[in-house]
Amino acid sequence: MPIELINASFTYPDGSPAVESVNLTINDGERVAIVGQNGAGKTTTVKMMNGLLRPSSGSVAVDGVLTSARTTAVTAKTVGYVFQNPDDQIFGSTVRGELEYMPRYHKWDEVKREARVARAADLTGVAEHFDVNPNDLPFAIKKFVAIGAILVGECRYVILDEPTAGLDSRGLALLNRMIDQLEAEGISVITITHDMRFVVESFNRVVVMAHRTVIADATATEVFASDGILKEAKLKRPEVAQLARDLGLSHTALRLGDVLPLIA
Numbered sequence: 001m002p003i004e005l006i007n008a009s010f011t012y013p014d015g016s017p018a019v020e021s022v023n024l025t026i027n028d029g030e031r032v033a034i035v036g037q038n039g040a041g042k043t044t045t046v047k048m049m050n051g052l053l054r055p056s057s058g059s060v061a062v063d064g065v066l067t068s069a070r071t072t073a074v075t076a077k078t079v080g081y082v083f084q085n086p087d088d089q090i091f092g093s094t095v096r097g098e099l100e101y102m103p104r105y106h107k108w109d110e111v112k113r114e115a116r117v118a119r120a121a122d123l124t125g126v127a128e129h130f131d132v133n134p135n136d137l138p139f140a141i142k143k144f145v146a147i148g149a150i151l152v153g154e155c156r157y158v159i160l161d162e163p164t165a166g167l168d169s170r171g172l173a174l175l176n177r178m179i180d181q182l183e184a185e186g187i188s189v190i191t192i193t194h195d196m197r198f199v200v201e202s203f204n205r206v207v208v209m210a211h212r213t214v215i216a217d218a219t220a221t222e223v224f225a226s227d228g229i230l231k232e233a234k235l236k237r238p239e240v241a242q243l244a245r246d247l248g249l250s251h252t253a254l255r256l257g258d259v260l261p262l263i264a
């Protein structure tokens with residue numbers, strides 16, 4: 001069952017409209033990147049998906065149930081949201097404590113708790129830091145702790161807000177391995193990102209937001225082939241894709257792997 005936004009709009013209490021008439025369906029097991037300039041409405045849109053915000057008008061449904069009819073805690077069991085800044089999310093005094101927070105809150109038995117914590121730690125590579133205070137860890141590892149704390153739960157959709165910010169190539173490889181693993185388990189991954197290289201390397205479906213709404217929902221190839229979409233959303237092609245165009249090699253190549261055969 002999908003997440004379905006129908007004409008979903010959101011206005012903050014101070015009267016600022018943040019999202020206007022978004023229509024979007026995310027299906028089970030999909031990988032979706034949401035891109036667009038600062039202030040385009042991406043974070044507000046995903047917060048509506050997991051019930052942190054409820055639409056001011058229109059509707060948001062998860063598995064056919066309106067988020068407005070559920071508490072945030074219930075919607076968040078199905079749709080997990082990892083904050084952009086781990087410091088906004090993490091409050092445990094050890095990594096283990098952070099990962100065990102949700103199982104203890106839901107009073108899971110020890111066997112289930114241990115199994116879910118071990119799985120989340122394995123996916124995010126944080127087991128070796130179990131006894132460390134998250135605040136003493138480098139930012140990149142803290143990000144994985146924040147992801148792990150959400151993956152402990154049994155959500156079927158995971159939203160990652162700017163996951164590549166602050167990651168080195170090792171962190172990026174770990175992130176991609178984790179996303180592949182989640183996909184293999186049938187869990188949807190929805191990512192907000194400004195990192196166009198990450199988009200083309202790791203996502204096929206791309207939702208483009210500009211001026212508070214969705215202006216395109218297409219494959220990465222279609223989005224990055226369209227000067228109109230890129231201009232309206234003020235987005236840049238990944239360097240490799242732009243170079244392939246400039247050299248007259250291809251209008252659709254996005255990754256190094258697409259371009260190399262053309263010059264071999």
Ligand SMILES: Nc1ncnc2c1ncn2[C@@H]1O[C@H](COP(=O)(O)OP(=O)(O)OP(=O)(O)O)[C@@H](O)[C@H]1O
Pocket residue numbers: 012013014016017018019036037038039040041042043044045
């Ligand atoms: N708490 C808030 N109160 C009032 N206005 C807000 C609040 N949060 C966001 N906004 C406004 O809503 C609009 C959309 O913001 P949102 O954070 O959803 O965009 P975004 O695309 O996620 O941007 P970014 O890439 O910077 O995270 C912006 O104009 C922003 O200033």
